[in-house]
Amino acid sequence: MAPLIPRLHLFEIDDQPWFPAFLRSRIQNALTAAWNSNTPLQPQSPARIAASTLIRELDSSLSSYTFIDFCAGGGGPTPAIQKAINTHLKAEGEPPVDFILTDLHPNVGAWEKVVKNFPQIAYERQPVDASKAPNHLVECQDGKKVMRLFNLAFHHFGDALARDILRDTVNTSHGFAIFELQDRSLSSMISVFMLGVASVVMAPAFAWKWRDPISLAFSWLMPALPFVLVFDGIVSCLRTRTPNEIESLLRGCGADTSSWEMRSGKCKFIWPCGYLSWVICRPVERT
CATH class of the missing domain: 1.10.287 (Helix Hairpins)
Structure with missing residues (x-):
């Protein structure tokens, strides 16, 4: 059912170029803490729920991807997602997968601390525009496919930019996952x-x-x-968009999406009213 509140693309302070970088990095750190927090009201952190969702939805194809986090902020849930996924793959006897952190405003200081603790995570030092991902990021490496992650990020894009990002994703990658900690x-x-x-x-x-x-x-x-x-x-x-609104943007992005299929859902991460919403979309081979 569509939300009663219409989508309004108002401005966020953290998006503004005049917002001080030293405050932006601390906002990013606070959001990273929110992703990874466990409290008596939270049986699982949002990051752990996101990892479980990827494991369940990608299933046997999980180890075939490299995951690129666009708009990674201070690292967000990616270190915890990486740890959960690679622990799962190790238990299944599968090779580990790699993750790459990127952002239009790279938080290199935070990322350097992350990569010291997690060898399967790398980062791109230069600013990355998700609508024009550089070739060296999205080219298949070692036979792996590219899965783009948008963790608490996709709502930042206006409709025109979101279409451009989805078109670039369809043309250069092999799937995307959107995780949001809020809805309308x-x-x-x-x-x-x-x-x-x-x-x-x-x-x-x-x-x-x-x-x-x-x-x-x-x-x-x-x-x-x-x-x-x-x-x-x-x-x-x-x-924040509904899955139907995201799919409408996908189908109208100008790329061939005939083989792309979308799945979505939501899961409570904090009592009484905090839900993680997710969308996972990738091309499906038809037999």
Whole structure:
């Protein structure tokens, strides 16, 4: 059923070129923490749910892909997804798969810490436009196919840009997966306010963990970080597309999508109203 709230592509503060880079990186770090958090209200982290979804939906073809994370931010759920998928593949006697982090605003400092701990993850240092992915990223390597990941990212694109990205994906890749932590519903907006409150409450702990007093100052003394998290979170809800809306963009992107099939679903990640929504689309060989 279509949501009662129409899609509105309003501006997000974090998208703006004037937004300070030192605050953008901390917003990205906060979202990474949200992806990977486990609390009494969360039986599984959103990252773990995303990994389980990929394992289930890709099934026996899982090991045939290289996963490229477009709009990776501070790393988001990709390290946890990588760990869960490669642990699963090892148990199945399959070779590991590689992941590559990319972004239009590369957070190289955060990514360098990630790759030190996860040898199956690499990153692209230069800015990457998802609508014009560089050939060296999307060319098949070692016989692997390319699966594009959009983790809490696809809602950032207006319709014209989203079509361009989907056209580039169909022409150069072998599938895409979209994971969102929100949708166009009142309950999702409530979960965004919960994130804002949590960011204030947990600010001292994260400042200590990251040795980052600046994040504490901009959470308590001048609460710019929680404000941006909540403001952009509400706008993200209003921007998020339904699976039918994504499929409409796909079919109208100008590429041959006749063999591409889409699956979608949602899973609760935090009580009472936080849901992870997912779309996985790839070409299917017909017999």
